[in-house]
Amino acid sequence: MDTQISNRQSVIQIVKAASSDIMTTLGGDTFGFALGLMLLHTTHSAMSFGLGSIIYPLVGLLLVIPVGNLVDHQPHRLLILGSKLAGILAFALYALLVPWLSMPMLLAVMMLTIVACCDKVTTTAFTAAVRELVNPAHIKTLATIEQAAIATIQLVSPIIAAALYAWIGFVGIVWIELGMEIISALIVLTMRFHPVTRLLADDHAKSQWQQFRVGLRYIRDRFTLRTIVLVGILLNFLFSSIDIGLPYAIVQTRHLSSAQLSWVLSAFAAGILLGNLLLMVMPTVKRILRLVLGLGAVIGLLVVLLGSVFLSTLNGQWLIGLLIGWSLLVGIVLAFINTPMSVYMQLTVPTELLGRVDATFSTLMQLALPLGTLVYGSLFQACAAGPVYLVTGLVIIGYLSYNMWRVHHSVATKQIGNDERRVVLN
Numbered sequence: 164m165d166t167q168i169s170n171r172q173s174v175i176q177i178v179k180a181a182s183s184d185i186m187t188t189l190g191g192d193t194f195g196f197a198l199g200l201m202l203l204h205t206t207h208s209a210m211s212f213g214l215g216s217i218i219y220p221l222v223g224l225l226l227v228i229p230v231g232n233l234v235d236h237q238p239h240r241l242l243i244l245g246s247k248l249a250g251i252l253a254f255a256l257y258a259l260l261v262p263w264l265s266m267p268m269l270l271a272v273m274m275l276t277i278v279a280c281c282d283k284v285t286t287t288a289f290t291a292a293v294r295e296l297v298n299p300a301h302i303k304t305l306a307t308i309e310q311a312a313i314a315t316i317q318l319v320s321p322i323i324a325a326a327l328y329a330w331i332g333f334v335g336i337v338w339i340e341l342g343m344e345i346i347s348a349l350i351v352l353t354m355r356f357h358p359v360t361r362l363l364a365d366d367h368a369k370s371q372w373q374q375f376r377v378g379l380r381y382i383r384d385r386f387t388l389r390t391i392v393l394v395g396i397l398l399n400f401l402f403s404s405i406d407i408g409l410p411y412a413i414v415q416t417r418h419l420s421s422a423q424l425s426w427v428l429s430a431f432a433a434g435i436l437l438g439n440l441l442l443m444v445m446p447t448v449k450r451i452l453r454l455v456l457g458l459g460a461v462i463g464l465l466v467v468l469l470g471s472v473f474l475s476t477l478n479g480q481w482l483i484g485l486l487i488g489w490s491l492l493v494g495i496v497l498a499f500i501n502t503p504m505s506v507y508m509q510l511t512v513p514t515e516l517l518g519r520v521d522a523t524f525s526t527l528m529q530l531a532l533p534l535g536t537l538v539y540g541s542l543f544q545a546c547a548a549g550p551v552y553l554v555t556g557l558v559i560i561g562y563l564s565y566n567m568w569r570v571h572h573s574v575a576t577k578q579i580g581n582d583e584r585r586v587v588l589n
Contacts, residue, residue, distance in 0.1 A: 168357050173297035176354060177305050180289075180296060181312040183350040188313045190343025191278075192320035196428070197328045197336040198271055200421055203414065205267055215275055217536045220529035222279035227526040228375045230283050234518030239292035240356040246284035247348040253277040254341040262334055286525070291518040293509050295356040302509045307443045310502050314436035314494070321425035328421075378519030381512070386573065387452045388524070391504065394566055395528040398459060403535030404466075404542075404555050405493075412473060412548040413486070423483050430487040434494020441495075442502055451507050456567045458500050463559030465493055470553030 168176075195215060202214065234242060257274045264270050297305050327336050382388045413424045472485050512520050542551050 168296075168298040170298065170301070172355070173301040173305075176296040177301065177308055179350055179354050180305060181308050183347045183354075184309050185312050185316055186343045186347035186350065188316040189320060189323075190340040190347075192316065193324040193327065193336055194340040196321050196324035196425070197333050198275075199410065200325070200328055201333045202267060202271060203410070214271060215279075217533040218272065218275045219279045219282070220526070220532040222276060223283055223522075223526040223529055226280065226283050227522050228372065230287050231375055231378060231519035231522030234284075234287045234291050234522065235515060238356070239288045239295060240351070240354070242288040243285055243292075243351055244348065246281040246288070247344060247351065250278060250281040251341065251344045251348065253281070254337060254344060258334060258337040258341060261337065283522075287518055287522050290505075290509075290521045291514070292356060294514055295358070296354065299510070303506050304443070306502055306505050306509070307439045310498065310505075311436055311439040311443070314432045314434075314439060314498070316432070319429065320432075321428040322422075325421050325425045375519055375523075378516055378523050381516055381520055382523060387507075388520075390452060390566065390570065391455055392524060392527050394456065394459060394563070396531045397562055398462070398559065399528055400531030400535035400538075401466075401555050401559055402462070403532050404539045404551060405469075407536055407539045408543045408548055408551065409486075411543050416548060417478060417482065419479075419483065426483065427486045427490050430490035431494045431497075434491040434496075435498045436494075437491070438495040438498025439502055442498065451503055452570060453567070454503060455500055456563055456570065458496050460560055460563040460567070461496050462493065463556045463563060465489060465496070466552055466556030466559060468556075470549050470551070470556060472549075473547070473552060474549030 199214075253274065257270070261267075261270060293302060293305060324336065327339070382392060409427065410424055413419050413427065414421065469486075469489055472482070472489070477485065508517075508521065508524070539551070
């Protein structure tokens with residue numbers, strides 16, 4: 164039976180959830196940036212900062228069915244604590260092994276694979292558990308505060324990582340990440356998960372695939388979700404050019420410092436933080452689909468601008484200044500895309516399907532990242548950054564313009580139901 168969650172309880176849960184996210188993000192981002200620097204300096208490969216972009220989506224694809232089903236059938240609190248414990252053990256073992264092994268790339272791949280498995284369970288279970296933590300009136304507040312808290316940490320974590328990397332080295336950062344994971348797990352232990360009724364009927368009698376198909380059908384039958392997934396696949400493929408190319412172009416091509424790279428990457432988080440602060444004081448965003456398509460086209464324009472910057476002869480402080488401003492704008496736009504979509508899913512998807520729908524949604528959105536990382540990793544090794552970004556931005560603009568026309572045509576010809584028309588138009 165469902166338990167009514169008071170406003171006071173919701174506020175307390177929001178503080179705890181944000182605190183847990185801060186610990187996890189601070190440790191994880193510091194570790195990820197330091198790992199990229201370590202691999203870049205030891206292997207001199209453009210893939211150094213894109214390793215996670217390959218491993219995380221592949222792990223997500225392999226686990227999408229079992230994790231989606233597991234989250235919709237098992238207690239969310241138990242799953243979150245179990246995955247965090249597994250991550251703590253993995254980081255402890257990695258900290259002990261990394262100084263003694265001479266294969267940093269292989270060990271990094273193994274470590275990131277374990278972390279990706281733990282993160283898949285944790286993030287899916289947390290998403291499905293939102294209604295167990297806060298009442299519906301606080302779902303938007305939880306989403307925006309969590310995103311703002313994460314962005315705040317992401318703002319400073321590259322700078323912290325670069326400083327710690329020079330001070331205590333990579334192994335020291337691994338031990339710090341272990342401590343952050345332990346603190347996050349302790350915070351989760353103090354959180355109260357209120358029971359929510361799940362209408363699963365004879366779901367347990369079905370096979371893993373039959374259970375999972377329910378979530379697939381839900382996405383297929385919702386015009387908004389289906390369109391955004393299709394758009395997201397291409398956008399994530401093309402946007403991997405930023406994850407791979409920007410660090411490589413700044414450090415290896417323009418020969419700027421790791422500290423300067425950290426300022427550019429921090430500007431992404433500053434933009435996301437600013438965007439979420441704006442969203443907190445704004446009413447709930449409507450016209451979700453048109454918002455995503457329109458702002459996606461803006462991202463395309465910004466990528467074209469990035470190509471123009473790298474085609475120029477700018478260098479030094481002028482280049483870094485422009486890239487910081489560019490990253491800030493991209494972060495703001497991304498906040499206005501990601502957070503409203505998260506709130507939309509929390510408010511519309513049934514509780515008993517939220518695990519499967521979120522697992523499917525996030526996995527499909529990331530499915531193109533490994534291929535994009537491989538393609539753009541090769542492109543940036545062979546081509547200058549300017550032309551690559553210019554073409555990428557034009558492709559994004561063209562594809563999003565086509566989808567905006569398709570949505571307008573579907574609404575005008577009444578090819579979607581009244582409920583979906585309200586999501587698109589209102």
